[in-house]
Amino acid sequence: MEQMDVRLAKLARKGDRAAFAELVELYKDKIFHLAYRMLHSRHEAEEIVQETFLRVFTNLDRYDEFQKFSTWIYRIGTNLCIDRLRKRKATYSLDAEMKDGEGTDWYSTLPSLEDTPDEQVVLSETQTEIRKSIDSLPEKYKSVVILRYLQDLSLQEISDVLSMPVTTIKTRLHRGREFLRKKLERVL
Template identity: 65%
Template sequence: MEQIEWKLVKRIRKGDREAFAEIVELYKHKLYQLGYRMLGNPLEAEEIAQESFLRVYSNIGRYDQNHKFSTWIYRIATNLCIDRLRKRKIVYSLDQEVVGAEGLDMYSQLADEKQRTPEAEVVTLEIQEQVQKAIDQLPPQYKSIMILRYLQDLSLQEISDIVDLPVTTIKTRVHRGREALKKLLQHV
């Protein structure tokens, strides 16, 4: 994938708009999902994805090929999400649309999907809602790390590259984020 991306970057730098369209196609869903999980709002997630692509296009000359392209584009999107979270008041609404929080260890405790009863489906949805609400209550520095680690399934090194912090800091934030989630979920 990295070779394909680097070839596309070279073409974009030469003004090839089709190459840029290919990059957009490769990452539009990933950036939207990242934005949606961090912000909880489909319109804001779409705006974040679009703004990320605008920044990629305008800063493509500054991309360093010694780093993974995916790390660079995720860093752009994550920083935009964090900026947006800082600018808005945090409002928790019971009516807010909830995104499934698949990927967290809690789900490994649930029964196999083939054997799920309607009651088990309801329990699964309730757990997903509780986990998403708990994630929404985390401070931005933990929220972004938890989403990148458990929902985007990125390695600690990739997260370190994205948020420009040492891996040891990422490990600490993952640990503290899990502890905060545990506390939030104990009261549910």
């Protein structure tokens, strides 16, 4: 049976605006979370979502309906994030001032299932340390780790999104985990 998103993409390609709106509803939050986790900026994540859907809309005729739609849209979103990170990298300065708490405590704003405030604080601090460790990963490991563990994509899906062999994905994941393990052993 044909995937619903593939069917919607075909309809949208033929000019069905309602079908495109459904695609947006299906993927806007997923792309936002991907972008937010990669860029740590709500504003930039919102821009990436808009850019992603603009590219999807303008390139629907290029979509190969024999591949998963999710892989295609994640590839677009991930590439836009990577481009944004590359552009941003050149503008960092060691002398630049950071706004209070900028990009350091976003996990603590997530609703918690923990019962006590103490448990919530410990969880928040642990997650903040993990987030900092992920942030410090070299770019080539960071995107793979985020796609695998935060977006829950399979190795094959990550391979498709990043246009790399699965063996490369496995190697980068292993090295990324080793980097995180060593970093977190010192911190936690």
